[in-house]
Every structure is written in C-alpha cells, then in structure tokens.
Amino acid sequence: AVIALIEGQLAQGIAQQRIVLAGFSQGGAVVLHTGYLRWPGELGGVMALSTYGPTFGDDLQLPEAKRRQPALCLHGTYDDVVAPAMGRAAYDFLHGQGVAVQWRDYPMAHEVSNQEIADIGAWLRERL
Numbered sequence: 001a002v003i004a005l006i007e008g009q010l011a012q013g014i015a016q017q018r019i020v021l022a023g024f025s026q027g028g029a030v031v032l033h034t035g036y037l038r039w040p041g042e043l044g045g046v047m048a049l050s051t052y053g054p055t056f057g058d059d060l061q062l063p064e065a066k067r068r069q070p071a072l073c074l075h076g077t078y079d080d081v082v083a084p085a086m087g088r089a090a091y092d093f094l095h096g097q098g099v100a101v102q103w104r105d106y107p108m109a110h111e112v113s114n115q116e117i118a119d120i121g122a123w124l125r126e127r128l
Contacts, residue, residue, distance in 0.1 A: 002034040006043070018128055022047035022120075025082060025110065029054055032090060036066050036099075045070040045127055047120060050082055050110050053090030062097045071101040072123045074116050081110035 002021065009019050021043060023031035028051025035046035037055055042065040051073075071094050075087035084105060094101040102123070106113050 002030060003039065006034075006039060016041045017044050020044045020047060020124065020127070022049070023051065024049040024112065025051055027051070032056070032071075035069065035071075036062060036094070041065065042069050045072065045123075047072045047074070047123070048087070048090060049074045049112065049116070050076060050079055050087065051090065052082055052086035053093055056090060056093040060093075062099070067098040069099065070127065071099055072120070073101060073103050074119065075103075075105050076108035076110060076113075077105050078108060079110045 006019055006021075010016060021031035021035045023029070028048040031046055032048050032051065032053045033055045035043055037060075046069065048071065073087055073091040073094070075082075075084050077084055079087075088103065091101055091103045104116075104119055106116055108116075
C-alpha cells in the first residue's frame with residue numbers, strides 16, 4: 001500500500017526527493033521497512049514515531065542511495081507499548097549505516113505531543 005502511495009505521487013509529478021514517509025507505532029515500522037528496504041529509490045526522508053525496526057538486522061548493509069536518505073526517530077520516554085530501547089535500536093541501526101538520522105525523545109507515553117509536532121514541522125521545513 002505504501003509503494004502504491006509513492007507511485008501515485010510520482011505519477012502526479014512529485015519528485016521522489018520531495019516524498020517523505022511518516023508512520024506512528026506499527027505504521028512507523030512499515031515506513032522504515034518500505035523506505036529503507038523495499039522502495040528502490042532515494043526519498044526525501046522517513047519519519048518514524050514511537051516505533052521500531054523489526055526488519056533491520058546486523059547482517060544488513062544499506063545501499064548508498066539509502067544512506068543519503070535522512071530519517072527522524074521520535075519516541076516517548078514513558079512509552080509502554082513500544083519500549084524506547086526498541087526505537088533507539090532502529091536509530092542505532094540507521095546511524096551505524098551512515099544515515100543522517102536524528103533521535104529525539106519526549107516525556108510522554110505512546111502518543112504525540114505538541115513539541116513533537118513542532119519538531120516534525122521544523123525537520124520537514126529543512127528538507128522540503
């Protein structure tokens with residue numbers, strides 16, 4: 001489904017580098033997988049909120065185009081649905097691959113905060 005959404009945007013003339021995938025919780029796992037392992041091209045970035053990277057493994061090596069694709073990983077320090085350590089592991093994987101990835105955590109549970117939304121807006125403005 002995410003691939004179809006990307007293809008739809010490309011068909012409308014949106015440049016691949018201006019497409020940013022974003023997902024919260026399980027949706028974040030989907031966009032991390034799609035953005036870094038399934039979609040062959042270089043997107044504008046991936047935003048992963050309160051999530052983890054279940055398909056990231058130590059034996060995996062990202063291609064150069066994927067290393068140039070930035071990511072933003074955001075997580076609540078009190079998240080009892082997806083442990084912050086799981087989100088941090090996804091960040092660590094991307095960072096270890098050379099991806100320009102940022103990590104921010106917030107004093108919240110498995111939710112979205114106003115500060116997080118402001119940080120998302122700032123990150124998008126820097127890239128688009």
